[in-house]
Amino acid sequence: MRKKPTQQRARILVDSLIDAAGEVVARDGLEALTTVRVAARAGVSVGSLYQYFDNKNTLVAALMDRVNGDLIAAVNRVAPQNIGTDPQAFARALLEAAFEVFEARQGLARELMRHWHRLDIARGLHRFEQHMLDLLRGYALAQLREHPVDPSPARAFILINSVVFTLLRYLSQPTPPLFTREQLIDELAAMAARLITAPR
Amino acid sequence: MRKKPTQQRARILVDSLIDAAGEVVARDGLEALTTVRVAARAGVSVGSLYQYFDNKNTLVAALMDRVNGDLIAAVNRVAPQNIGTDPQAFARALLEAAFEVFEARQGLARELMRHWHRLDIARGLHRFEQHMLDLLRGYALAQLREHPVDPSPARAFILINSVVFTLLRYLSQPTPPLFTREQLIDELAAMAARLITAPR
DNA sequence: CCCTATTGCGAATGTTTATTCGCATTCAAT
DNA sequence: ATTGAATGCGAATAAACATTCGCAATAGGG
Numbered sequence: 189m190r191k192k193p194t195q196q197r198a199r200i201l202v203d204s205l206i207d208a209a210g211e212v213v214a215r216d217g218l219e220a221l222t223t224v225r226v227a228a229r230a231g232v233s234v235g236s237l238y239q240y241f242d243n244k245n246t247l248v249a250a251l252m253d254r255v256n257g258d259l260i261a262a263v264n265r266v267a268p269q270n271i272g273t274d275p276q277a278f279a280r281a282l283l284e285a286a287f288e289v290f291e292a293r294q295g296l297a298r299e300l301m302r303h304w305h306r307l308d309i310a311r312g313l314h315r316f317e318q319h320m321l322d323l324l325r326g327y328a329l330a331q332l333r334e335h336p337v338d339p340s341p342a343r344a345f346i347l348i349n350s351v352v353f354t355l356l357r358y359l360s361q362p363t364p365p366l367f368t369r370e371q372l373i374d375e376l377a378a379m380a381a382r383l384i385t386a387p388r
Numbered sequence: 389m390r391k392k393p394t395q396q397r398a399r400i401l402v403d404s405l406i407d408a409a410g411e412v413v414a415r416d417g418l419e420a421l422t423t424v425r426v427a428a429r430a431g432v433s434v435g436s437l438y439q440y441f442d443n444k445n446t447l448v449a450a451l452m453d454r455v456n457g458d459l460i461a462a463v464n465r466v467a468p469q470n471i472g473t474d475p476q477a478f479a480r481a482l483l484e485a486a487f488e489v490f491e492a493r494q495g496l497a498r499e500l501m502r503h504w505h506r507l508d509i510a511r512g513l514h515r516f517e518q519h520m521l522d523l524l525r526g527y528a529l530a531q532l533r534e535h536p537v538d539p540s541p542a543r544a545f546i547l548i549n550s551v552v553f554t555l556l557r558y559l560s561q562p563t564p565p566l567f568t569r570e571q572l573i574d575e576l577a578a579m580a581a582r583l584i585t586a587p588r
Numbered sequence: 589c590c591c592t593a594t595t596g597c598g599a600a601t602g603t604t605t606a607t608t609c610g611c612a613t614t615c616a617a618t
Numbered sequence: 619a620t621t622g623a624a625t626g627c628g629a630a631t632a633a634a635c636a637t638t639c640g641c642a643a644t645a646g647g648g
Contacts, residue, residue, distance in 0.1 A: 191594090195645070198595065223636060224598095233597045238637065302505045305560065342567040342575050349557045350550030350579075357549045360505065367542040375542050375583075379550075382582050383575075395615065398625065423606060424628095433627045438607065 190242050202240050204230040209251045214294035218303055221248070249308040255289075255297045256312040260319050262289045267323055271330050275337060276381035278327060283351065283373050283380075290359055298359050301352065320348050324384070337384045347383055351376055390442050402440050404430040409451045414494035418503055421448070449508040455489075455497045456512040460519050462489045467523055471530050475537060476581035478527060483551065483573050483580075490559055498559050501552065520548050524584070537584045547583055551576055 193199045208230035212221050223244055227234045241247045262285040270281040290298045304313045321344045328337040358365060358372055393399045408430035412421050423444055427434045441447045462485040470481040490498045504513045521544045528537040558565060558572055 193595090195594065197645085201595085222634085227598095234637080235598060235639085236596050239595070244636065304557075305502045340567075342571045345558070345567070346550075346554050346572070346575055346579065349554040350546075353553035353557075354546050354549040357504075357553075358545070367540075367545070371542045372546070375546055378586065379546065379579065379583055382586065383579055386578065386582065393625090395624065397615085401625085422604085427628095434607080435609085435628065436626050439625070444606065 191239060193240060198240070201230070201232055201236060205232070205237055205240070205247065206250050206254060209247055210254070210293065210296050213251065213299055214296040217299055218248070223247075245308045248306075249311070252300055252309050252312040255300055256316055258292075259286065259289050259297060259316055262286065263319070263323065267326075271327060274381070275327075275331075275335050275385050276377050279380035280373065280377035282323075283355075283377055286352070287355060287369070287373065290355060295359065298356060301356055302360070317345070317348050320344065328384075335385065338386070338388060339384065343383055347380055351380060390438065390440060393440060398440070401430070401432055401436060405432070405437055405440070405447065406450050406454060409447055410454070410493065410496050413451065413499055414496040417499055418448070423447075445508040448506075449511065452500055452509050452512040455500055456516055458492075459486065459489050459497060459516055462486065463519070463523065467526075471527060474581070475527075475531075475535050475585055476577050479580035480573065480577035482523075483555075483577055486552070487555060487569070487573065490555060495559065498556060501556055502560070517545070517548050520544065528584075535585065538586075538588060539584065543583055547580055551580060 193202050205226060208226045209221060212225055212229060221244070223237055224234050226247070227237045230237075237247070241250070263282055266281045266285045267278075270278045273281070290301075300309055301313065303309050321339070321341070324337075324339040324344050324347070328339040331337055354372075354376065358369075393402050405426060408426045409421060412425055412429060421444070423437055424434050426447070427437045430437075437447070441450070463482055466481045466485045467478075470478045473481070490501075500509055501513065503509050521539070521541070524537075524539040524544050524547070528539040531537055554572075554576065558569075
């Protein structure tokens with residue numbers, strides 16, 4: 189951020205720019221995100237955008253940060269309530285939460301995640317991955333006796349990426365899918381549970 | 389393709405354009421693929437490119453077709469030899485084959501697959517998905533007695549996407565990974581086997 | 589009320605690229 | 619050898635955007 193907003197109106201402006209960016213991405217995709225359009229949608233001028241963001245990527249990064257925050261918040265909300273349940277139920281709860289965030293705001297999170305290879309987005313995904321690893325470790329610790337679980341980096345990596353990208357693909361299908369959302373979640377939860385409880 | 393090449397030299401030109409496109413993508417990524425650069429690398433002019441491709445996307449689609457063909461060929465080469473083995477060995481063989489293709493040509497297939505959401509690439513991925521579903525059905529049929537397997541669309545979808553995208557992510561990591569390639573393949577093969585043999 | 593830092597503006601600039609088109613060259617059939 | 623079709627050329631065109639910059643408006647402390 190080139191300059192940090194000190195006045196109230198400036199802070200509002202920055203917020204509304206991020207909001208507008210989210211709206212544009214949700215409606216027409218990340219490719220359609222242009223600085224002029226974002227500014228217009230926020231009801232300000234391009235020049236003002238560059239007052240607070242070094243360049244377009246910084247804006248995208250800020251948007252990603254926000255969406256990532258939503259994702260982590262959603263997961264954090266359900267995890268504590270389910271830390272005492274068996275692995276499949278635990279996985280299911282997290283999955284439902286993630287699913288909801290991916291569908292919220294016309295699929296904003298989904299559209300952003302699609303572009304995980306972009307530098308400004310990759311950081312967010314990595315942070316989310318890290319957070320999920322921590323969560324998994326917490327669960328493993330809580331369930332040491334009842335449901336011994338292996339939170340090795342390899343398994344956590346596989347788990348997170350398998351789930352996230354399968355969800356992404358499912359939600360991005362243009363044609364009506366061959367199976368229901370329920371089926372997908374069931375199978376994914378079962379797979380996750382088997383993965384983390386499988387013997388070494 | 390605007391016009392189909394009838395003369396020998398034209399067919400060679402088309403081929404060398406696709407080759408060049410692959411080289412550019414492998415070296416500098418899909419973003420760096422410009423028509424002028426491809427033409428230059430192929431030793432021809434942009435005009436000639438447009439003689440045989442309607443637009444840039446058609447060229448990308450042609451490249452994707454070729455890479456997709458490689459992928460399917462690689463899988464077809466190992467599948468018959470392993471159709472009699474247990475699910476984990478079968479999965480492992482296919483995985484190794486896919487891994488190799490993803491690493492070949494400086495990661496050309498990987499770079500293309502990263503952009504699965506692009507229309508010109510999505511078709512290829514979908515065709516590959518379809519092919520893997522067929523393969524899985526063939527395996528299920530061959531192993532009816534020995535290793536009963538469920539090739540339901542939902543499971544096949546999860547299987548393919550989990551494996552492909554986890555591989556992609558693993559191979560795209562900038563930092564040295566926290567676990568070895570062997571570990572990854574082992575875990576993925578085990579996961580795949582558990583997924584398709586799990587009871588309904 | 590005054591003054592200066594902050595904020596806001598948006599037309600203009602510069603770059604990057606896909607795509608075209610009129611002309612030149614080569615092929616291959618007769 | 620002739621000729622029409624196929625091929626090849628690459629400078630020119632046009633559209634899309636990110637980013638800048640000189641100027642205008644506003645805030646809020648003194």
